[in-house]
Amino acid sequence: xxxxxxxxxxxxxxxxxxxxxxxxxxxxxxxxxxxxxxxxxxxxxxxxxxxxxxxxxxxxxxxxxxxxxxxxxxxxxxxxxxxxxxxxxxxxxxxxxxxxxxxxxxxxxxxxxxxxxxxxxxxxxxxxxxxxxxxxxxxxxxxxxxxxxxxxxxxxxxxxxxxxxxxxxxxxxxxxxxxxxxxxxxxxxxxxxxxxxxxxxxxxxxxxxxxxxxxxxxxxxxxxxxxxxxxxxxxxxxxxxxxxxxxxxxxxxxxxxxxxxxxxxxxxxxxxxxxxxxxxxxxxxxxxxxxxxxxxxxxxxxxxxxxxxxxxxxxxxxxxxxxxxxxxxxxxxxxxxxxxxxxxxxxxxxxxxxxxxxxxxxxxxxxxxxxxxxxxxxxxxxxxxxxxxxxxxxxxxxxxxxxxxxxxxxxxxxxxxxxxxxxxxxxxxxxxxxxxxxxxxxxxxxxxxxxxxxxxxxxxxxxxxxxxxxxxxxxxxxxxxxxxxxxxxxxxxxxxxxxxxxxxxxxxxxxxxxxxxxxxxxxxxxxxxxxxxxxxxxxxxxxxxxxxxxxxxxxxxxxxxxxxxxxxxxxxxxxxxxxxxxxxxxxxxxxxxxxxxxxxxxxxxxxxxxxxxxxxxxxxxxxxxxxxxxxxxxxxxxxxxxxxxxxxxxxxxxxxxxxxxxxxxxxxxxxxxxxxxxxxxxxxxxxxxxxxxxxxxxxxxxxxxxxxxxxxxxxxxxxxxxxxxxxxxxxxxxxxxx
Numbered sequence: 085x086x087x088x089x090x091x092x093x094x095x096x097x098x099x100x101x102x103x104x105x106x107x108x109x110x111x112x113x114x115x116x117x118x119x120x121x122x123x124x125x126x127x128x129x130x131x132x133x134x135x136x137x138x139x140x141x142x143x144x145x146x147x148x149x150x151x152x153x154x155x156x157x158x159x160x161x162x163x164x165x166x167x168x169x170x171x172x173x174x175x176x177x178x179x180x181x182x183x184x185x186x187x188x189x190x191x192x193x194x195x196x197x198x199x200x201x202x203x204x205x206x207x208x209x210x211x212x213x214x215x216x217x218x219x220x221x222x223x224x225x226x227x228x229x230x231x232x233x234x235x236x237x238x239x240x241x242x243x244x245x246x247x248x249x250x251x252x253x254x255x256x257x258x259x260x261x262x263x264x265x266x267x268x269x270x271x272x273x274x275x276x277x278x279x280x281x282x283x284x285x286x287x288x289x290x291x292x293x294x295x296x297x298x299x300x301x302x303x304x305x306x307x308x309x310x311x312x313x314x315x316x317x318x319x320x321x322x323x324x325x326x327x328x329x330x331x332x333x334x335x336x337x338x339x340x341x342x343x344x345x346x347x348x349x350x351x352x353x354x355x356x357x358x359x360x361x362x363x364x365x366x367x368x369x370x371x372x373x374x375x376x377x378x379x380x381x382x383x384x385x386x387x388x389x390x391x392x393x394x395x396x397x398x399x400x401x402x403x404x405x406x407x408x409x410x411x412x413x414x415x416x417x418x419x420x421x422x423x424x425x426x427x428x429x430x431x432x433x434x435x436x437x438x439x440x441x442x443x444x445x446x447x448x449x450x451x452x453x454x455x456x457x458x459x460x461x462x463x464x465x466x467x468x469x470x471x472x473x474x475x476x477x478x479x480x481x482x483x484x485x486x487x488x489x490x491x492x493x494x495x496x497x498x499x500x501x502x503x504x505x506x507x508x509x510x511x512x513x514x515x516x517x518x519x520x521x522x523x524x525x526x527x528x529x530x531x532x533x534x535x536x537x538x539x540x541x542x543x544x545x546x547x548x549x550x551x552x553x554x555x556x557x558x559x560x561x562x563x564x565x566x567x568x569x570x571x572x573x574x575x576x577x578x579x580x581x582x583x584x585x586x587x588x589x590x591x592x593x594x595x596x597x598x599x600x601x602x603x604x605x606x607x608x609x610x611x612x613x614x615x616x617x618x619x620x621x622x623x624x625x626x627x628x629x630x631x632x633x634x635x636x637x638x639x640x641x642x643x644x645x646x647x648x649x650x651x652x653x654x655x656x657x658x659x660x661x662x663x664x665x666x667x668x669x670x671x672x673x674x675x676x677x678x679x680x681x682x683x684x685x686x687x688x689x690x691x692x693x694x695x696x697x698x699x700x701x702x703x704x705x706x707x708x709x710x711x712x713x714x715x716x717x718x719x720x721x722x723x724x725x726x727x728x729x730x731x732x733x734x735x736x737x738x739x740x741x742x743x744x745x746x747x748x749x750x751x752x753x754x755x756x757x758x759x760x761x762x763x764x765x766x767x768x769x770x771x772x773x774x775x776x777x778x779x780x781x782x783x784x785x786x787x788x789x790x791x792x793x794x795x796x797x798x799x800x801x802x803x804x805x806x807x808x809x810x811x812x813x814x815x816x817x818x819x820x821x822x
Contacts, residue, residue: 106378111447264338605724710736753783
């Protein structure tokens with residue numbers, strides 16, 4: 085956005101601010117708005133006396149035009165093709181243009197060029213009548229026959245919205261064009277060589293003292309410095325020291341010539357008609373925003389990239405532009421639209437020229453540029469034919485042909501079926517596809533009868549050298565190993581798609597039969613020895629069974645069982661008579677009654693049983709219940725013997741009784757002493773004798789002198805004879821519970 089500020093000398097304190105936006109791509113040969121946004125900001129007024137829009141750069145007379153479109157009853161417009169300027173003034177009956185009307189009008193100003201190859205245009209929009217370019221303003225002041233020196237003085241007295249005036253100094257082609265469009269005849273500009281002949285300087289404005297040309301018509305400009313002399317100028321005819329813009333009838337439009345200070349004696353085309361004043365760039369100039377600029381740029385193809393390609397393959401064409409779109413066509417002027425984008429992927433069958441157009445907003449006008457897509461002819465792909473192969477054999481298809489074409493084969497190689505394969509060259513080689521048929525010959529399999537399993541160490545069989553179907557060959561290894569299971573490979577003598585075969589001959593390990601046969605007692609009846617081992621091996625025993633002496637017997641397996649012969653020795657044991665006794669190894673009436681069984685007459689390796697319980701190896705039993713009859717049994721693990729039994733009883737006494745008359749446990753006595761006359765004395769806790777009784781009696785009923793005694797602990801003493809006849813005495817206590 086460009087913002088310019090100016091001051092109109094006689095009518096406003098603060099100049100208005102003109103704001104214009106627009107940097108667009110032009111659609112050739114169409115009418116197109118020159119602004120995308122326009123506004124005027126003015127704090128002291130709501131109107132202006134005039135408004136001007138000039139094509140300040142790129143103007144081509146006869147091609148370009150500014151047009152006010154739409155209905156604007158309060159504005160009159162006129163187009164000056166010479167100055168490339170559209171003027172807008174109040175319509176008859178109005179003194180000024182209201183800003184709202186002006187804004188609406190500027191938004192409806194269109195640019196049109198009849199040239200399809202249009203160049204970039206810059207538009208200057210300003211409140212003042214002076215032409216605007218790059219922050220400077222230019223106007224032509226008519227003054228027939230005015231001298232250069234007077235024109236210099238007058239121009240330096242002029243101002244434009246506070247900007248200091250001076251004879252124009254032209255330092256660019258754009259400046260030369262805009263100044264040339266202002267003058268219809270000879271117009272002075274701010275350069276001379278009056279100080280030193282042939283040294284041309286700008287002597288006015290910010291460029292004062294700047295040399296821009298050295299010499300006459302054959303001279304030159306300093307490097308990088310602009311000049312615009314007409315053909316054959318400057319020629320210094322009659323001491324011509326002052327520069328002017330050439331009359332359009334005698335030179336290139338806007339070009340320069342040298343003339344003397346006074347021109348009233350010259351021919352009309354060399355007589356001064358006025359001078360060009362430039363404003364801007366001087367020290368002390370105010371900053372103005374009374375003007376703004378916009379641009380329309382032509383759509384341009386910036387680059388194109390052609391491509392070569394193979395038949396029936398995709399190639400990529402490329403183009404770049406200054407627009408958002410590139411449209412592809414099949415013809416330079418008409419034809420079909422093919423694609424939109426910077427790249428175009430296409431499959432070609434012959435050399436083809438495509439045309440691209442730089443486009444903005446779907447514009448289809450403009451120059452189309454060619455891009456060539458050239459077809460490279462395919463070359464044949466050559467391979468050596470692969471010979472027939474045997475079924476199951478591996479073959480690698482070559483991925484590079486005899487003439488160096490790389491590619492891939494399809495389908496994948498099939499080692500079992502005759503197949504035609506297609507070779508597809510990699511992209512970019514321009515080579516033709518190729519085919520190859522590979523014939524698969526079926527394999528012949530030698531047939532043999534399977535050799536049965538053999539036993540370890542057995543005489544090995546011979547391997548046959550001719551198969552059942554007549555194929556001769558050799559085996560590896562050639563001799564059967566009778567010590568281990570092995571694989572044997574038969575290789576045919578001829579390689580005519582006859583495959584090797586493998587035969588596995590199993591060697592079974594010899595089984596050692598086992599039997600569960602116990603030793604026997606002398607004279608024990610044995611019917612027969614087992615004819616089948618634990619492993620299922622059948623066979624026969626020798627010699628016959630003898631139950632009187634220890635004998636070793638030989639078991640001979642039946643044939644074809646891969647088993648060893650074994651011997652079994654059956655021990656014949658003599659008969660032993662066991663004697664058993666029971667010893668109580670705890671004290672009488674002890675809480676834990678422990679007994680030990682004593683055995684004699686056997687091997688010493690015994691098993692013991694108490695009261696039909698579990699057999700155990702230990703002769704000691706604990707916690708034996710007293711006052712009950714128990715039965716002990718013994719058997720000999722290792723010998724032939726009887727199994728003796730022994731009954732016994734352990735002394736014990738009741739720990740409590742309940743004399744409540746219910747018929748259960750109403751009397752207290754030591755029952756296991758009822759086989760002798762033992763004396764029991766019962767005492768209170770204080771030691772008072774309460775009762776004296778024999779163990780042969782029913783027992784004590786818990787009374788004293790006919791009185792029922794209370795629940796309590798009572799003490800007793802028993803006098804008895806032990807099992808060896810010794811007198812014994814035992815004291816303890818029990819509980820009475822009612």
